[in-house]
Amino acid sequence: MTEQWQPSACILCECNCGIQIQLGADGRSFDKIRGDKLHPTSAGYTCNKALRLDHYQNGRTGRLTAPLRRRPDGTFEEIDWDTAIGEISARLTEIGDRYGRETLFYYGGGGQGNHLGGAYAPATLATYGVRYRSSALAQEKTGAFWVSARMLGTPVRAEVEHAEVAVFIGKNPYQSHGFPRARTILKQMGRDPRRSIVVIDPVRTETAELADFHLQLRPGTDVYLLAAMAAILVRDNLIAADWLAAHTDGLAEVLDVLRAVPIEKYCATADVDLELVTAATHRIARAASVSVLEDLGVQMNRHSTLVSYVGSMLWLLTGHFAEPGSQYAFSGLVPLGHDRGHPADTGPRSPVAGARIVSGLVPCNVISEEILTDHPARYRAMLIETANPAHSLADSHRMRAALAALDLVVVIDVAMTETARLADYVLPAPTQFEKYEATFFNLEFPRNIFHLRHPVVPAPAGVLPEPEIHARLVEAAGLLGEDDYAPLRAALEQGRQAFAFAFLGVVADPAKAKLAPVLLYRTLGPTLPGDAAAAAVLWAAAHNCVRKYPAGVEKAGYGTGFEAGEALFEAILSGAHGIVITDDEHDASWERVRGGTIHLALPELLAQLANLPEPETDTTAWPFVLAAGERRAFTANTIMRDDGWRTRDASGALHISRADADELGVSAGDTVRLTTQRGSAQVRVEPTDRMRPGHLSLPNGLGLTDSDGGPAAGVAPNELTSYDHRDEWVGTPWHKFVPARLEVCDPERDGAATVVAS
């Protein structure tokens, strides 16, 4: 038994709270977990989920420990790594040569806790000429990225912790977090009479219960409500006219559209009391600082991109950018959420469906269209890393058909997932506690952080960390080898300055620049203390960070120039509890705004706003709106595969209003049949007065197969969703607005809780 507490982080949401782990006598089990007080942002905080992480590391997860190859009969056989890498490399090359490189597709690159492998993937992509890629961001955040890119030239976040007024639009941070120590901060705000919380959500969430204003709108009507709020700011002369004149252009076009908004009618459409809307809007306008955070409730709902645009008017028209407690543009070790911000009629498109590519990502909802076609440029091979698209993307029926239609599917994962079961090759990685790992989701301000986590337990034989997998895939194609490494290793013996000089010489060749992560991994990597080769790519990232954010890095105490890059890298390597990388002045946000001016008018979106149709009100065929994929106390995407993790709501009940439950004659624990245009499932109901009548909610991440391939608890939400139910601009799915109906089930007659395609 070791008394030692080892620092690491929780991997179940993007916050990655610092934790400390005490191992059991076997040296493997996570006996005790506590919040890490030395972590720079979480400072000892965790939510309920982190404390049971042993279920990820040691639970019934279907853990992979050897590379697998599919046999013709669909079963898998274990193969050795050389065979696996050699065959995958040959197949990728062959498919690329035969059908064109645009037929190779990459998906994933990071979950909620692991992005270090994804930092090496670009070398593999360059090696095989992969041009198209996507990830989960392209089914949630690309609408917001596109809008910010066009208005500001940079993505933005909200500094909730110091805001006088925090506005949450389709976001329930009490459960989903999204900023550090969310529950503590929400409770503090809720208690403080000088501060206010505004929640826009059809559900009376835990966050809404702490709010001063809960605008409990009709599902899917956010665009009307937000347009009314923006219009109230204009009508009541609450806009920050001087600030807008100094920092923005396009105001006149925006005002033209907002002056025509029928405020009362739109509040009625959203079914929220006009006086409450007016009072909340005036509260926002009066505040010295306002933070607005939107998330899946609107980003996966009707008019999603337009809602991101109109929602931003709450902070733009009131002038809350680049000041404490408001919106900011963040620093970071790698760019995240940046896009060129092309207008609607220009910019890159996907090869088959012609869908708009934002932030380099093909919309997730068009991937199946890019495959299930006889178009010559259809994708033929897919490399999937750290993602579970057969479960997490819309329309699982169709995603399975798409994966089956490919000539080659390669999956890199820790577990035999729904997606891995459909692969030709499965490559096993160490868990996030068996290797160096990090995310790039740290977007804090003014002090931004980074946390390189050190391994806590040894990896089993047979697995390889993602950076090693990428290095081998690059080397198998003959693109890099000892001839490339030797001069860099020699330079390294003269010191890092000499190494930097030699490295810059090599990467001056654009073909080699793209292979930089593997060059670093094979040369600098082996010299790093504690077998931290996987951290090698962070050396370049640290120097880039100094170049891009010199003032923030200097204020954080690393000095300037080359020395600062080295100091920052050393701090990253040794800072096992996480470190501050930049300490910005609030003005730094302005330096990140393209041209220093915010462009308020986006013509296509203003035109859409000016011509909003009345929402559909015929509910005869589909009387309910289903939100497919709610975050709850025990959901964590599909990272946690062991159902034993959950101490409550084990099968993920369907939430329904009490009025609807009474009308159907069902009560808690009864089973109903839930049907959508795409599928049907049996599910246990939980009536609650948190829900509006007509609204239903299913949790995300349930309905996984268990480690033997059998069904596990709950309903997989995407058996019920459709790929073509999506945003017209960037293709994000409308999972929070799935038309549905319910029937009372007779379990004897209807059998076990199965899901069937309709």
Ligand SMILES: Nc1nc2c(c(=O)[nH]1)N[C@H]1C(S)=C(S)[C@@H](COP(=O)(O)OP(=O)(O)OC[C@H]3O[C@@H](n4cnc5c(=O)[nH]c(N)nc54)[C@H](O)[C@@H]3O)O[C@H]1N2
């Ligand atoms: N516990 C837990 N936390 C997580 C995750 C997890 O799996 N579990 N996943 C992480 C990930 S990947 C993400 S992206 C975030 C997502 O975090 P959130 O977006 O906060 O999570 P959701 O619960 O999906 O949706 C938020 C809210 O949208 C509301 N909503 C539904 N329909 C509408 C509508 O029509 N209008 C409005 N305004 N609101 C609506 C729901 O009632 C819900 O309260 O959470 C992260 N954190």
Ligand SMILES: Nc1nc2c(c(=O)[nH]1)N[C@H]1C(S)=C(S)[C@@H](COP(=O)(O)OP(=O)(O)OC[C@H]3O[C@@H](n4cnc5c(=O)[nH]c(N)nc54)[C@H](O)[C@@H]3O)O[C@H]1N2
């Ligand atoms: N209907 C509906 N669908 C949704 C949502 C919804 O609200 N409703 N939410 C969506 C959102 S916001 C998101 S972000 C996506 C998330 O969906 P995905 O992007 O598919 O990601 P995860 O479910 O987080 O799965 C991560 C994968 O990484 C694996 N893994 C864990 N650790 C490691 C590791 O160290 N190395 C490797 N290589 N693999 C590892 C896990 O086993 C798992 O297969 O789901 C989306 N799907």
Ligand code: SF4
């Ligand atoms: S799930 Fe909870 S403990 Fe884990 S990172 Fe998110 S907020 Fe922190």
Ligand SMILES: [Mo]
């Ligand atoms: Mo997400």
